[in-house]
Amino acid sequence: MQPRQILTALGAVALLAVVPLVFDNPYTLSIIILTIFYAYLALSWNIIGGIAGQLSLGHAAYFGIGAYTSTTLFLSFGLSPWIGMLAGAALSALMAVVIGLPCFRLRGAYFALATLAATVILKVIVENSHELLGGPRGLEVRLMHDAPLYFQHTRKEFYYAIVVVMLAVALYANFAILRSRFGYYLTAIRNDQDAALALGVDSRRCKLTAAVLSAVLTSIGGTFYAQYVLFISPEKVFGANLSVQIAVVCIIGGRGTLWGPVLGAALLLPAEEVARAVTGGAPGAAMMLYGLLLMVVMRFEPNGLIAILKRVANRRTAARARVGVA
Amino acid sequence: MTSTIVQALLNGIASGAVYGLIALGLSLQFGVMKIINFAHGSFMMIAMYLALWGCQHLGLHPLAVIPLVAAALYVTGFATQRWLIEPIYRKEATREPMGVLIFTTGLWIFLDNLFLAIAGPDYQTPPGEWTNEVWMAGDLFFAYPQIAGFVVACLVTLLLVMFLRGTRIGRMIRATGQDREAASVLGIDSSAVYQTSFAIGLAVLGVAGALLLALVPVDPFIGDLYGIRAFVIVVLGGIGSIGGAFWGGILIGVVESMGSQFLPITYSEALIFAIFLGVLYFRPAGLFGLEEA
């Protein structure tokens, strides 16, 4: 890497380390954690939904599997959620294949609906399993106060550090994919699957790989959520709302790009809080905002906000070049 | 025991006809324009609220509001297609209209929550005793709204089929749906066709919503539940097939009603989706539909 890039990276690390010291109010810190968390989820979704262009509206399935697997193993066998997280990821990978194999044959909207349907079925199964999985009332993660080996701590800084690492991993995954041949294939599939097939791209294998990667990352997010909120329920972790929200954050930010999902989260999560505060917690205010923004973005800049930023940046460099300042 | 089964079956057919009507508009839009409108359920919710307000503030009978709601939704459909969807649709004319899909997702979220703010979260039912009136045939009970729903749904479906087969506009719509380029060569203005078919689709949805209001209470998120059913029915029945949507609706209604007799009611949602997935996987063209390219 160039020295400039290394410097930027170090600067970013320093900035991130300082944040919890500056924003030490637990409530503000929790907003920050939530924002980074959604950026992570959006980046995970981006692999299959953005780069590969397969609009999955059922990612909550993996999130829920992650949350429920680690929590159930913890509650029933005392297994550390760190290990449960890996089990959940493996299960989610399996589920991604199970859902993907039949569904990837379908196009666009059919695929979206099929993923939605799969998640609803999962949700209903969990809701009906009162003994094993707690049914619709959900599961409480047993309070252990300060137990970092069990993925729990009373201080938010613990979760902040973890979510930042998660973000870095997701960023790297996206970065690596985008620069690799695999990423090229995915982009080709996204733009025109038939053409890609004609050129010999093994579309099914590529999509499945992307789906599995995306599912594994999302599943880890589910475990994080369970250990952070300490309470999970089918509605929350398998709900369509979550699936849609993840996808929307990524799309508004700019799907298929590296920083788009991060931008989307950075904008939408705080905006949601502001909307809630401004309207005095009026129900639906935040979601109305999401819907409106999504419509505006799709109408005027379908490539997301990141594309708008790039255009502005390009115009500035062009202007500078003209004036001869650079 | 058997009277329970018969009751459940007939209930399912009655509600199925209304479900089919809900799906009809979607099938039309999907078949003609190949667009997926994820806000379909939300428009139905709006239709239900309009019907509700018509009953509450204008003192109308739940059946009398139907024409008003249909008209209102017709206009809404026209405007939505012309100003909201068309501009995006044009941009991605050849590829799959994912942009429209995502746009309508935003519209769905927006409308649901808008009405949450306008109408509040509580369930509401239309005033008056008519919705509680019951007709008895031996051991069987049918609420007036069930009977009305079935009759009106069948009627409207029939009218729509006749319209599409018999009138000039109807034929233009079908032609555009089959082959847009060929149709435009023949001088058919595809924009106008899209606007009209979207409007008709929503008008039919308006009728369905008004009928549903007499059966089921309305809240801002009612559209989610029934909107998804509409998609399942459209796939079951085959894209663009009006008859398919109708029969698909009946099937779903019966499955829902009969399924609940043998499984806990909490499984009925999953059952419908399982059927959906099954059809998608084994017969994606639907049970009655034509092969989709």
Added chain:
Amino acid sequence: MSNNRSWIFSAALMAIAVSMPGAALAADPVKVGYLIPLSGSAAASIGQEMSRATHLAVKHINEAGGIKSMGGAQLQLVEVDTRGDPKVGITEAERLITVEKVPVLIGAFQSNVTFPATAVAEKYQVPWVVDLAAKADITERGFKYVFRPTQIPASGNADSVVDFVKWASEKTGKKAKTAAIVFENTDWGQDLAKTMRTRFKDAGIDIVFDESYPPNAPNLRPLIVKLKGAKPDIISVTSYTGDAIQLQKLIAQMHVDAMAVVGSAAGHVDRSFIPTVGVKGTDYTFTTAGWAGYQSAITTPFAKRFWDDYVADTKNEPTELSTSAYAVAWILKDALERAGKAEPAAIRDALAKTQMKDNDVTKLVGYDIAFDEKNQNNAKRYVVQQMVDGKYFTVWPENLAAKDQTMTWPVPAWGERK
């Protein structure tokens, strides 16, 4: 003003301002965090009713001079809509504690919200007075900061249903042999159903139908069709408002005949239940109620003022829901008076020592207020009421039964009613 003059002026202002806190502190309002569902849930209409009552109580308390031991400090409700969502409950509880710095919380009506949210309060060691959440485990966790004065675990509600059925069977000689349990499948419904199953079985009553439904389900017709086919003698319904209304309408429409339909308070005592379903549709239906009603409870000027002001404010009559909410505020006031300062630990200790017997508050709710070692008040009992002609009247236990009405058991078949 010239520079010098304005400098002196602002210095003077500052001096006055600095000396003010001394006086201001004495009357600093006591913030009370209040979580309640006001929207987005089948329980929203109940939440709104309770909220109005809580606000009324705070108004009355403040008008009467606030917390005298704190220099007349006024109570200030910091209200949050939980939307029936446990996650909102958790995050908002935390926000109220860490940002708004409330020294005490009340709420949140629904068990599935109250249960996890009170855990947050316990973590931060801030006391929480539970209003009507009935999940048993809320006070079974060994928590020190969670108090429940106006509600007993859901099992108590279920006990009343079964005890009433047994009593009515004995008294009239018309015995019930089979029962159906219909319940919403979150915490509250599940808890009630669990107790009912065992108690019915112990009473020799067979359970021929046992099904839950997801709350806010729009179409419950298939459930009622199935219920009708099971032909139960007793139908027990455990629902919040929206579902209670729907189920009752369907039972009436489909002429589901039984010896009795018994609701479990909540939705069945909600102010919109009878108006929405209609008098004909609700006639002769029973329900448990945590409050015996006007005749037994409105016997003091305190209670009368509550009743009159509540009716004037909301155009509805109080029920168990609003009465409990009103009482919780006054129980809190009592504890604050004894605590003397708006600090969590002091309030907590004062709450633990609460002893109310034969005073305005206990007469209003119908039972004494005191806490056992789990901070649970065990004095409350559920009565059973029957709806006739659009009004509720108490039928059980006998000593609280209305004197001018007789119970109808079994209830007439739908086809025979006019």
